[in-house]
Amino acid sequence: MGSMSAVVVAVLCAFAMHAGLLVTNAQLSPTFYNETCPTLNDIVFNVVSNASLTDPRIGASLLRLHFHDCFVQGCDGSVLLNNTDTIQSEQDAIPNLNSLRGLDVVNNIKTAVEDSCPETVSCADILAIAAEVGSVLGGGPSWDVLLGRRDSLNASQALANTSLPAPFFTIDQLNASFAAQGLNLTDLVTLSGAHTFGRARCSTFINRLYSFNNTGNPDPTLNTTYLATLQAICPQNATVDNITNLDLTTPDQFDNNYYSNLQQLNGLLQSDQELFSTTGADTVPLVNSFSADQTAFFANFVVSMIKMGNIGVLTGTDGEIRTQCNFVNANSSATLLLAGVASKVNLVAQSK
Numbered sequence: 396m397g398s399m400s401a402v403v404v405a406v407l408c409a410f411a412m413h414a415g416l417l418v419t420n421a422q423l424s425p426t427f428y429n430e431t432c433p434t435l436n437d438i439v440f441n442v443v444s445n446a447s448l449t450d451p452r453i454g455a456s457l458l459r460l461h462f463h464d465c466f467v468q469g470c471d472g473s474v475l476l477n478n479t480d481t482i483q484s485e486q487d488a489i490p491n492l493n494s495l496r497g498l499d500v501v502n503n504i505k506t507a508v509e510d511s512c513p514e515t516v517s518c519a520d521i522l523a524i525a526a527e528v529g530s531v532l533g534g535g536p537s538w539d540v541l542l543g544r545r546d547s548l549n550a551s552q553a554l555a556n557t558s559l560p561a562p563f564f565t566i567d568q569l570n571a572s573f574a575a576q577g578l579n580l581t582d583l584v585t586l587s588g589a590h591t592f593g594r595a596r597c598s599t600f601i602n603r604l605y606s607f608n609n610t611g612n613p614d615p616t617l618n619t620t621y622l623a624t625l626q627a628i629c630p631q632n633a634t635v636d637n638i639t640n641l642d643l644t645t646p647d648q649f650d651n652n653y654y655s656n657l658q659q660l661n662g663l664l665q666s667d668q669e670l671f672s673t674t675g676a677d678t679v680p681l682v683n684s685f686s687a688d689q690t691a692f693f694a695n696f697v698v699s700m701i702k703m704g705n706i707g708v709l710t711g712t713d714g715e716i717r718t719q720c721n722f723v724n725a726n727s728s729a730t731l732l733l734a735g736v737a738s739k740v741n742l743v744a745q746s747k
């Protein structure tokens with residue numbers, strides 16, 4: 396290699412490394428809205444805690460909404476976008492259909508935030524704060540939510556179909572799903588602990604109740620007492636998709652009972668029980684340690700939530716601050732830019 400090209404390569408490498416550092420570090424901050432929306436956290440807390448008075452499940456639903464946002468092209472509010480001529484909503488993807496809750500509460504938060512701080516706070520950041528408030532209202536940990544995300548200009552129903560883990564996934568499939576987001580097995584076990592509150596529909600675990608994996612028998616890793624309870628809630632060939640608590644002991648509390656449930660074969664979803672019942676898996680000792688130590692679970696949960704909240708975020712001048720979370724801004728800069736480019740192309744074409 397000639398010395399000149401070696402220098403060029405070195406400079407390019409240094410630039411790439413610098414750019415890489417910017418991508419991973421120079422982004423979100425807990426004080427992002429300190430000057431521009433100092434009451435943001437209080438506004439979100441007030442709307443969500445008010446909603447929780449009539450809907451004790453809302454904190455869980457909002458936490459899940461942030462997860463379903465982050466795993467699909469990053470934490471960019473894409474899950475909130477409704478169907479339009481150009482958007483195929485993620486809300487209609489298999490993991491979300493008839494399952495997402497809290498979209499109306501997010502809109503109520505946004506309305507209250509726009510009242511105090513117009514055109515300033517992204518919907519993606521509102522989801523991140525609402526998830527933390529959901530944890531706190533359930534008695535779980537609080538943390539300084541990193542902020543400064545911007546909202547996407549599009550959505551991907553295709554990615555929502557493929558990137559979100561399914562409740563019938565094995566440990567290897569769960570590991571692969573999380574690894575694709577830069578999350579490891581510790582994050583998997585920790586974040587699955589969110590199933591310490593909230594509900595699930597029969598359709599998400601009925602595969603375990605009657606003929607698991609085409610064996611003609613129930614899932615052998617399901618506690619037989621719990622099995623009988625669940626079979627009563629979810630009869631075969633039922634016409635109604637009943638719901639039940641993800642945590643049979645403390646349904647609305649954010650605590651570490653999720654892990655002691657797993658130790659007693661009382662995990663609701665196959666994806667939950669796999670973490671403890673897969674012989675020799677690296678997840679088993681983690682389940683045992685979180686079951687024994689709620690403080691350790693909470694500390695890990697904060698770390699993994701912040702890690703998840705950093706996935707694929709848009710910052711700086713990327714994306715936009717939506718004024719209504721269900722729609723991209725009319726005539727946003729991107730739309731104008733595209734329209735402008737298109738008309739210039741047309742003019743050039745016409746002038747030739």
Ligand code: HEM
Nearest residue numbers: 455456459462494560561562586589593594595596599666
């Ligand atoms: C590990 C892979 C995961 C799978 C397979 C999974 C699957 C599911 C399923 C099937 C439901 C029930 C949905 C319904 O029936 O409508 C559910 C509920 C829930 N999930 Fe997960 N989940 C996973 C990870 C997570 C993570 C990482 C979080 C958050 C950090 C989370 C938070 C929740 C919450 C809070 C609920 C209850 C929501 C409500 O009551 O509205 N889950 N999950």
Ligand SMILES: *[C@@H]1O[C@H](CO)[C@@H](O)[C@H](O)[C@H]1NC(C)=O
Nearest residue numbers: 424425426427428429430433
């Ligand atoms: C932002 O506000 C918080 C809480 O009021 C305060 O602790 C922090 O010092 C402020 N940070 C900046 C950079 O202003």
Ligand SMILES: *[C@@H]1O[C@H](CO)[C@@H](O)[C@H](O)[C@H]1NC(C)=O
Nearest residue numbers: 441442445446448449450503
């Ligand atoms: C509080 O919740 C009730 C419904 O439960 C709603 O009608 C009301 O507008 C909410 N108030 C605020 C300030 O969010």
Ligand SMILES: *[C@@H]1O[C@H](CO)[C@@H](O)[C@H](O)[C@H]1NC(C)=O
Nearest residue numbers: 476477478484486498719721
């Ligand atoms: C967005 O779609 C949801 C259904 O997914 C609907 O309930 C809601 O009213 C729509 N929002 C708006 C602002 O049209």
Ligand SMILES: *[C@@H]1O[C@H](CO)[C@@H](O)[C@H](O)[C@H]1NC(C)=O
Nearest residue numbers: 468547548549550551552553
């Ligand atoms: C959404 O926009 C991003 C950024 O412009 C782009 O990379 C991605 O391919 C788009 N996704 C869809 C489904 O159009």
Ligand SMILES: *[C@@H]1O[C@H](CO)[C@@H](O)[C@H](O)[C@H]1NC(C)=O
Nearest residue numbers: 483487488489552553554556
């Ligand atoms: C997502 O899955 C649903 C249900 O299978 C299907 O109807 C829809 O076409 C899928 N969407 C995309 C974009 O692949």
Ligand SMILES: *[C@@H]1O[C@H](CO)[C@@H](O)[C@H](O)[C@H]1NC(C)=O
Nearest residue numbers: 566567570571574575580677
């Ligand atoms: C989890 O997935 C990662 C990435 O694909 C892989 O390197 C690792 O070996 C997997 N771990 C286990 C325990 O399967």
Ligand SMILES: *[C@@H]1O[C@H](CO)[C@@H](O)[C@H](O)[C@H]1NC(C)=O
Nearest residue numbers: 563564565566607608609665
């Ligand atoms: C399902 O059965 C197949 C063999 O038919 C087996 O390889 C696989 O491990 C089973 N899956 C579970 C989750 O038990």
Ligand SMILES: *[C@@H]1O[C@H](CO)[C@@H](O)[C@H](O)[C@H]1NC(C)=O
Nearest residue numbers: 605626629630631632633634
């Ligand atoms: C459920 O439906 C299947 C066929 O669709 C039938 O073989 C089975 O007996 C039914 N089970 C019950 C409990 O009705």
Ligand SMILES: *[C@@H]1O[C@H](CO)[C@@H](O)[C@H](O)[C@H]1NC(C)=O
Nearest residue numbers: 627628629630633634635637
């Ligand atoms: C579940 O749904 C069935 C109908 O499919 C209903 O008869 C039953 O009462 C429901 N059970 C519970 C516990 O909600």
Ligand SMILES: *[C@@H]1O[C@H](CO)[C@@H](O)[C@H](O)[C@H]1NC(C)=O
Nearest residue numbers: 618619620621658659660661
């Ligand atoms: C099944 O669950 C009950 C509590 O609900 C527990 O006492 C029992 O030990 C569990 N059985 C097994 C095999 O873990």
Ligand SMILES: *[C@@H]1O[C@H](CO)[C@@H](O)[C@H](O)[C@H]1NC(C)=O
Nearest residue numbers: 578579580581582698699702
């Ligand atoms: C997994 O991620 C956590 C942070 O969420 C980190 O502390 C831990 O070292 C990672 N584990 C491995 C094996 O990389």
Ligand SMILES: *[C@@H]1O[C@H](CO)[C@@H](O)[C@H](O)[C@H]1NC(C)=O
Nearest residue numbers: 723724725726727730731734
């Ligand atoms: C967006 O621009 C189009 C064309 O210039 C115009 O017809 C429409 O009213 C604008 N919409 C909004 C919300 O400003």
